[in-house]
Amino acid sequence: MNQDHERLIESKNIIKALANGVNPLTGEKVSNDSFLNSPGIIRPLFFLSQYLEHLPNTPIKKKKPKAFTITSEEKSCIVLPSGKIGINVFAKAVNEVIDENKSKKVNGKVINRRLKTLGILSEETTENGNTRTITNDQSEGYGIELVTRQFNNREYKQVVFNDIGKQFLLDHLERIMS
Numbered sequence: 001m002n003q004d005h006e007r008l009i010e011s012k013n014i015i016k017a018l019a020n021g022v023n024p025l026t027g028e029k030v031s032n033d034s035f036l037n038s039p040g041i042i043r044p045l046f047f048l049s050q051y052l053e054h055l056p057n058t059p060i061k062k063k064k065p066k067a068f069t070i071t072s073e074e075k076s077c078i079v080l081p082s083g084k085i086g087i088n089v090f091a092k093a094v095n096e097v098i099d100e101n102k103s104k105k106v107n108g109k110v111i112n113r114r115l116k117t118l119g120i121l122s123e124e125t126t127e128n129g130n131t132r133t134i135t136n137d138q139s140e141g142y143g144i145e146l147v148t149r150q151f152n153n154r155e156y157k158q159v160v161f162n163d164i165g166k167q168f169l170l171d172h173l174e175r176i177m178s
Contacts, residue, residue, distance in 0.1 A: 068098075085166065144161055
């Protein structure tokens with residue numbers, strides 16, 4: 001539950017108590033000579049209380065940011081593993097430091113797509129009709145390599161970023177994501 005939703009529930013309960021002539025802090029009845037027993041006060045409180053009861057009881061959803069942004073401070077906190085890494089490892093490290101209330105998360109697929117648009121990576125179609133990201137003549141200059149890996153006795157090719165490639169991604173992250 002988010003903080004705004006909790007505050008709304010608390011406000012509903014306070015207004016309902018006041019409308020019913022009850023001190024919301026102590027649970028005691030308000031004295032007869034209190035201004036809270038005046039019809040001019042009670043009617044609006046009951047109206048507001050009934051109105052609030054019709055509001056949904058689900059938490060208020062905050063709009064997700066539509067753009068990627070990262071501050072210099074956040075960027076300086078990104079910790080990348082040593083050695084060659086795949087793009088999803090890079091994206092995970094970035095997402096660990098960004099403020100999700102202010103910035104859209106990044107993912108490897110989006111970064112790869114942007115790198116293809118910039119001509120740094122390419123794409124090929126496999127014999128079964130799928131597409132996969134591959135390196136091209138430009139990739140090596142950016143610190144990007146294609147390596148052969150194995151998983152469950154299956155060999156596959158993976159685009160990885162060496163130290164030069166990781167630094168390139170960090171230095172140009174905003175441009176890549178714009």
